[in-house]
Amino acid sequence: MSNHNSVPPQSTSSATPPNNGSQSKPGLVPTNNVTTSDGLTVRARIDPTLAVADVVRQLCVNLKIKGTPSDYALRDVNHELVTNDNLRKKIKAKLDLRLVNAPHKEGREIAEKLQSRDLRTMRLTLYTLQRYIRENEFALEFINHNGVAELVDIIFTTQGNTLAVALTAMQNLMELDYGWASLDEAFILRVVQVLSSPQSLINVCRPATAILKKLVEADPSDAPGPQAGSSKSGPAIVPGSVYRYGFTMVFEQMRKERSLLETIVNRLGSADTAMAHYSMMLINSLLSHASDARWEEFIAEMERFNMRKAVVRLMSQHTMEDLTSSILDFQANMLRVIYRKKSTPVNMETHPAHEADLTFIWNHSKLETEVDEHGEQLKWRKLGFDSEDIETEFNDVGVLGLECLKRFAERDPDFSKVVLEQLSRPVERRCPIAKASNEVVELLSEHWAIFAPGYSTSTTFQPFFLDFYKVHALATNFFLRMWSESGAASGDFARVVALVRSQVKVALQSENVRAWHEVEHDFLECEYRAVRDRQIKELEQEDDLLSKVPVRNLRAKIFKESYEFVRQQRIQCLMQGAWFVIALPSNAPQPRDSRRPSRPWRFVRLDNSLKYLHFVDSAVKFPVRGGLEDLPERIEIGAISEIATGGCIPPPGVLRDHNDLPPTTPLGPSPLSFSLISINEEQGSLADLIAPDQSRWADWTDGLNMLRKDGGHVASDETAGFVQALTEIGLKIKLLDLSGEMVEIPSGLTAGPPPPNTDFFYSPLI
Structure with missing residues (x-):
């Protein structure tokens, strides 16, 4: 029902007179339909320069609404609260508004209504x-x-x-x-x-x-701010938090x-x-x-x-x-x-599960403990370890190596036959199965860059990595086959390791697009001569020094440092801020006209607490001052569930007006677009943006991923490439220090026997 009563001209809101067929005069303030809780609808001209509280007070006076004006508020048809920040936008869009209970009054009434069953x-x-x-x-x-x-x-x-x-x-x-x-x-x-x-x-x-x-x-x-009262037992719980x-x-x-x-x-x-x-x-x-x-x-x-x-x-x-x-x-x-x-080291005393796994492996081998010519127990050496100190044998691969060997013994029904077949050979011709298993763990860790916790540079799916134990079993069987086909002896272990490393690179390449049967074929069907020929060509291009254990450990250390350096660089880029085009989701309804939006640009900056993205929308790009004074809006980092990429299209007329922005088809998604998806399904995307170039896109997509508590992965090849390049450069610089001094790097170090007594001291360094 429309109310056509006249109201004083100075009112913030006014009812329009009946439409007698005359055209509305240009320059008038836009009108909005305002509906009360009683179903009364009026057409009101609302002055967008006034505060919402003043608008509500004038509406209550003009419409003779009973009660205190502070108990009322305005909402749009989508139930969004009208605030001082969005009033102008809603008036300009001529949205239908509703005069409803203020949030504080509504909150109190809803709490009371919930008591009803x-x-x-x-x-x-x-x-x-x-x-x-x-x-x-x-x-x-x-x-x-x-x-x-x-x-x-x-x-x-x-x-x-x-x-x-x-x-x-x-x-x-x-x-x-x-x-x-x-x-x-x-x-x-x-x-x-x-x-x-x-x-x-x-x-x-x-x-x-x-x-x-x-x-x-x-x-x-994870509570924000310093944790006063924290102790070794963990941060204290703040009352009411x-x-x-x-x-x-x-x-x-x-x-x-x-x-x-x-x-x-x-x-x-x-x-x-x-x-x-x-x-x-x-x-x-x-x-x-x-x-x-x-x-x-x-x-x-x-x-x-x-x-x-x-x-x-x-x-x-x-x-x-x-x-x-x-x-x-x-x-x-x-x-x-x-x-x-x-x-995690293998420790049978503190972890009964480790002892159970070792017992399982030994029982599946169907071997018997013996005594060697020196009167010492001969047990684990029969499986291919170098000593009987089984916990020390797993020093480099820890519980992962133990689990891999257990899965290998469990899944191969012929495990005991394989072990017996090696024991039937002369000692120097036996393939050390357990040692080979541990070495394969090292090779796979090297291939998938398992160097440190929380550092992943994969930008694509890695289904074979998630099948680590299965790949380990395939590669270990390949190791045994290469040992036999090459006629290897005890001194050829490193040579066979090099063959397996080469095959791992080939079999596991492009795993996001390869089928599992292709991996199986590469490990089960590839002949020794073909692997050897390829590996010789690789040796011509690579330095054998890089495969040595100390160098691999050095690479892992430098990789971690490089990743952290790039992570900090990305976060610094976020804190400096950048301009983006406000994009449209490709699956969203397209606007009926192709006019350029009034405010197509958004400047975004991360605050020093790393908790919020502050931003401002603008018709043009302008010099943004340091700090957050120019950025009134914000998005909480914790409210972002994921950073979706490549799913947005540019708004009409923006990209073609600016030569500094990437070209894109009018209807196709921009490859430089990204969306901040809300943890709340109803909210959908918190922001849809298009970066001005590839570098800015990589900075922000990876920087935001690295900020999230449950994230940590890299989304762009550019960032992954930086980490790898810094790792290789750092490694080569370190190696130049050694090779320039003609220092021989051993493949491994063997600890000597412990001192027979405590009657010794350490000589001071000179």
């Missing part, structure tokens, strides 16, 4: 709650009036769609860094039970998964529902892409936050449910582009897992 009333209230709970003013009133306790009670007592809406409301509340510190172990267990149930609906599981992820990441060590949960608390509840991890893994194959995405993000959070006390147990559970195989299946489903960033995050997390296993 009438199903219809409850659902309507929850729908309103999930929309408004992210607003600070609303949230504070809702929290202060016991709203969180009522919401938790609903989550405990409802099912189906009502539970889905309640969980979504809780998920949205947890985007705030306050208000949910009262959640306890019982609530966590309830969420775990909801997720574990195969009967739970998809729309229930999505928010439940997001809630569990948020709880895992709400660790005291939501950073009081973390992996340990969540995992304790997960252990009560043993089927949870299996269910999460199974949901990676869900036809619902969002569900698979949420599950992938939860897995990454668990991996990156796993505590030392529960790490081994958690990783063993993941392995038991074939987590890596499920992710490999995801890689082959090209319809799931949204999962690319999460899969690369998973690869980076698995690199940390592999590195940790490799750097």
